[in-house]
Amino acid sequence: MIEKIIESEMTRYRESYAPIVREVNEDIELAGYIDHTLLKADATQEMIVRLCQEAREFNFWSVCVNTGYLSLVSKALEGSPVKKTVVIGFPLGQMATMTKGAETVWALENGADEFDMVINVGLLKAREYQKVYDDISEVVESAKGKIVKVILENCLLTEEEKIAACVISREAGAAFVKTSTGFSTGGATVEDVSLMKFVVGDHCRVKASGGIRTREDTIAMIKSGADRIGTSSGIKIVTGGIARDKGGY
Numbered sequence: 001m002i003e004k005i006i007e008s009e010m011t012r013y014r015e016s017y018a019p020i021v022r023e024v025n026e027d028i029e030l031a032g033y034i035d036h037t038l039l040k041a042d043a044t045q046e047m048i049v050r051l052c053q054e055a056r057e058f059n060f061w062s063v064c065v066n067t068g069y070l071s072l073v074s075k076a077l078e079g080s081p082v083k084k085t086v087v088i089g090f091p092l093g094q095m096a097t098m099t100k101g102a103e104t105v106w107a108l109e110n111g112a113d114e115f116d117m118v119i120n121v122g123l124l125k126a127r128e129y130q131k132v133y134d135d136i137s138e139v140v141e142s143a144k145g146k147i148v149k150v151i152l153e154n155c156l157l158t159e160e161e162k163i164a165a166c167v168i169s170r171e172a173g174a175a176f177v178k179t180s181t182g183f184s185t186g187g188a189t190v191e192d193v194s195l196m197k198f199v200v201g202d203h204c205r206v207k208a209s210g211g212i213r214t215r216e217d218t219i220a221m222i223k224s225g226a227d228r229i230g231t232s233s234g235i236k237i238v239t240g241g242i243a244r245d246k247g248g249y
């Protein structure tokens with residue numbers, strides 16, 4: 001069943017793909033697009049509290065952290081409109097499906113608003129599409145109507161695999177498809193964002209993440225179809241200042 005849908009989307013892509021070009025005002029206010037992100041292994045409690053203070057100060061959409069810091073983030077953001085985004089099965093995505101589900105259930109019970117899960121790239125490459133679908137569905141169902149974003153890790157995928165991943169995510173009820181973890185061999189590209197937006201259409205939104213460092217990068221991603229930006233350089237993006245982390249791409 002899912003194979004048939006993927007096949008027909010591949011055909012639609014090959015026959016009618018045209019890059020997405022959206023009109024965006026160059027003066028656009030960017031803070032509301034940004035998931036202010038700190039996911040590194042050496043992130044300390046102090047750094048996470050600072051991340052939350054920055055998110056309040058600059059009116060970012062959310063902070064994005066590992067689930068182990070969710071309770072700390074809930075305290076630090078108390079009374080603020082900033083959302084709490086957590087990552088699920090991060091950064092490799094190859095843990096058992098029930099483990100991803102359990103992490104989601106725990107995070108939901110502890111106040112998470114949005115869930116960025118990593119797809120199982122190995123299963124996708126093996127064309128185990130039903131298993132990939134079930135893995136995503138488990139998280140979508142566990143999130144009980146909250147926003148789930150599926151991280152595809154595009155730098156590891158062929159064009160066909162990117163299309164299949166977008167279709168499976170869409171069919172499994174994801175709210176967003178997301179380009180990258182920021183921890184693999186490459187980050188977001190405008191070409192990938194455009195492909196993803198073309199495939200998911202109005203059923204899902206696209207989050208661009210990984211290596212986005214400047215206001216220009218951010219606007220280019222939005223023009224190509226992104227509606228959310230995941231970045232550890234949010235302050236630089238909104239102030240034009242120096243990136244806290246220049247990244248490795």
Ligand SMILES: O=C[C@H](O)COP(=O)(O)O
Nearest residue numbers: 182209210211230231232
């Ligand atoms: O999801 C967000 C990424 O981890 C952020 O990546 P970055 O540190 O390259 O901005």
